[in-house]
């Protein structure tokens with residue numbers, strides 16, 4: 103079965119008494135057992151009957167199983183948000199005294215998780231340029247437990263050579279953990295690229311119209327004991343499991359993922375092409391042939407380029423005038439809503455990070471981030487061009 107078919111027609115785990123077509127939403131905290139033996143079997147992992155919804159819920163398990171089928175992963179665990187999925191994964195692998203190698207080009211909260219939260223627990227993080235393989239080779243040592251990367255960085259849109267990075271990491275026994283939020287997992291063969299654990303914020307492409315928060319950990323089964331530590335230690339002891347309601351909405355979102363994504367990307371291409379030759383506007387989108395990461399993106403992500411793009415304008419003031427002039431495009435954070443969204447990352451998402459750190463992270467004051475939605479591209483282009491004209495005044 104092709105992925106678009108499999109996403110829409112997953113088998114239900116048990117026949118529903120009413121013949122429901124969709125997996126019901128099990129809004130309950132706990133589950134009843136027929137006798138003490140069944141109870142023991144559930145609590146000790148002999149059976150997979152659910153016991154308590156902090157760690158297992160039929161509606162959430164249904165979503166996890168569909169994603170497992172689509173990715174060929176050993177296990178998939180759903181969390182309340184992308185950050186919960188990232189922190190649980192990182193804390194399953196790292197330990198005090200161990201080192202993580204990653205980039206300065208990271209989602210803001212992931213950057214702070216490494217440089218602030220985990221540092222308090224004695225985990226060392228070295229930030230290197232992941233497009234410089236020699237620098238990565240120098241940084242990954244015998245004490246390194248993990249190489250962490252984002253497949254397309256946000257908002258710099260940098261793309262590293264994942265297979266080459268994985269080779270370096272695996273030579274030293276370090277796990278490769280990748281945040282693949284920017285391009286849906288249905289297009290990328292993450293395991294073949296050498297990714298051991300894939301994480302995504304399902305708040306974005308998957309939720310289907312920004313209906314709910316969520317994060318998925320996709321475990322390819324290549325790290326010893328990872329699945330056990332993630333489910334039996336982090337999930338049980340820290341919490342953070344996805345709610346049944348979010349899982350229901352994201353299961354629906356998954357049904358339309360491919361159909362929506364193709365329109366998102368087609369619109370992103372139309373916008374990038376319409377704006378790229380405007381004087382004083384720099385468009386960054388890996389789908390453009392002259393983008394420095396175009397070939398790498400094409401090879402690694404099945405010819406997909408995401409529906410996020412950035413515009414660099416002549417000044418911060420021009421960016422603010424641009425944002426204020428938008429009439430159709432929404433002034434909001436988030437990515438891959440059905441609606442097109444615009445934000446000035448330096449003053450908002452990165453607004454509490456000092457200017458020097460922001461500069462190190464290459465988050466420019468002159469950058470606008472756009473998440474292209476499903477509107478008619480002509481309407482979008484007209485609004486964006488009008489806002490660019492206003493930004494010059």
Ligand SMILES: *Cc1c(COP(=O)(O)O)cnc(C)c1O
Nearest residue numbers: 183184185209256283303305316
């Ligand atoms: C949004 C995002 C996250 C965090 O996900 P939440 O669901 O908001 O917690 C992590 N990584 C990337 C690349 C993101 O875009």
